[in-house]
Amino acid sequence: MLLSYRDALNQAMREEMRRDSRIVLIGEEVGYYQGAFKVTKGFVEEFGPHRVVDTPITEAGFTGLAIGAAVAGLRPIVELMTMNFGIVALDQIVNNAAKIRYMSGGQLSVPLVIRGPGSAAHQLGAQHSQSLEAWFCHVPGLKVVAPSTPHDAKGLLKSAIRDQNPVVFIEAQLLYGTKGEVAEGEYTIPLGRADVKRAGTDVTVVAYSKMLLVALEAAERLRQDGLDVEVIDPRTLKPLDLESIVTSVKKTGRMVIVEEGWRFCGLGAQIADSVYAAAFDYLDAPIVRVTGEDVPMPYSRPLEDAAIPDVPRVVAAIHSLCGVA
Amino acid sequence: MTDMDEHDLRSLYRQMLLIRRFEEKSAEMYALAKIAGFLHLYIGEEAIAVGAVAALRPDDYVISAYRDHGHCLARGSDPGRVMAELFGKATGLCQGKGGSMHLVDLANRFMGGYAIVGGHIPLATGLAFATKYRKQDLVTVCFFGEGAVPSGQAHEAFNLAALWKLPVIFICENNRYGMGTPVARAVALYDNVAEAARSYGIMAERVDGMDVLAVRELMRTVVDQVRAGHGPFFIEAMTYRFMGHSMADPSHGHYRSKDEVEEHRKRDPLVLLKHQMLSQALCSEGDFKSLEQEVGEVVAAAVKFADESPFPDPSSLHADVMVEE
């Protein structure tokens, strides 16, 4: 069935909330407003305000509350209106959610999903256009998921909700309206498994979230130049499915990583490091990264365009890597 | 009251009118896609910025949240450069890097608009800390919505300001909603949000935020007191936003009724002041017509300036990330 990314998320949470009364959804405007991006449309009507809880603008407070509730046996889903506001809750996420299991010697656990849109939309400015996945990936104790398609979004969110650990689930404003085929009926997609979105033999492109769409478009354009590009979506950023990526690199011998986040200490640096360690001998050339520019996101359109990877830049990177002018 | 002469009231009215017409025009420009991203209009709330700033010296500090056009214009910023910033042009106040939510005009001591709710309130205490440290007799005025009051950052700032007797004036613009959430569902002491400040020993008062003269009068007393070193003050200005939360939100959502909006529109701050001026025979209808004419020309010129200005060159992308020696 053809579904938008937004509706796929809505279905995932709805199905899970129907089967498990321990799940509560908590966040700003999730109830009566139907979600800032309408992801939770119809929820308060179906599940009531005791399970779909509107909060004041207090991310540190309600994220901490959700962590406490998870420790006490609930399975909260925290909706951050955008991931930028997760920075306000970062202490709770890093110092509590990620560490409680370990510090308690395995006595306590935090089955919790923290979800919301990350990355830039159109000209939202520096404080509202950030790709922070590398921050979360850096912290032991968290899982991090960033799906690119409606089908993946649904299956992965259901798995995230059923997971025993805190999962940071990163969506994207510009993906909410995108549509794709979603399997009928009940299904889940396990966390930690990459997906080959397009098979090819000449070069491996790793991309996730919005950048997956950019990579696929670039691959399509390169077909006209006779290049056969394989595109892999890790889908779960942590734990990373290195095996699938390495399998692909062993086949193609070349790799490009596309990410929207800042280059310095970005996720691509980690992926490259892991691939070098596992498959150096199979690489015909150094790994190329296409990343966001190391600047706070400017508001102005031409500057914003210059700061975010786009199809021409990915095409150019692959051209230069594959020696096509 | 000797100061309530024609010239004085006319100048307050003109400033409110300028903000009103400027913002109506920006809404038009948004519809034409000349402006993008988030655009939060201040329409209905103009009396607060104008009344408060009228009680300040040019060297006092002003800082605001993302609904900041009114504060910036009231502070005396050039409408052309503000409009150019909204257009993302190189001639904008921040060279197109900030946008609507992040106006800054250092020359007019407008220290910025900030888009993380509550995040700028500690900054205000920092400005005040610096002026006190340097023994300057300056005050800092910090504008924020009632939705920011429950945030942890606000509370930490209130306590610091009170503890260290900082010369800061917190002005809470209580427009009764934070996005779609009515204050009664966001603040525990919703019919007296000033208690949040009082509980730290900060003196507080409520004012009719639709009455520019009432705002200015209260501010004059408060500014004297704060400037004299008696510590911070909290003003709760009761107001109403006539438009949607941002351009993405309909002017009355399902969270408030058309009737409610219409009811509040009867107390339009411009209409209130105009009636007062007419009834005291301080101005004629003709005077208002020529004011309209003059302000209309200023706004038209601002749009023309913004429209004809160049976009920033992409080569400026990395400029000003850091101070370069």
Ligand SMILES: Cc1ncc(C[n+]2csc(CCOP(=O)(O)OP(=O)(O)O)c2C)c(N)n1
């Ligand atoms: C920390 C944080 N959380 C959420 C948001 C999203 N958001 C932007 S404005 C807003 C409502 C703010 O309401 P209020 O403080 O009353 O100001 P108003 O818009 O009414 O002027 C929200 C939830 C944000 N910008 N920052």
Ligand SMILES: [Mg+2]
């Ligand atoms: Mg408000």
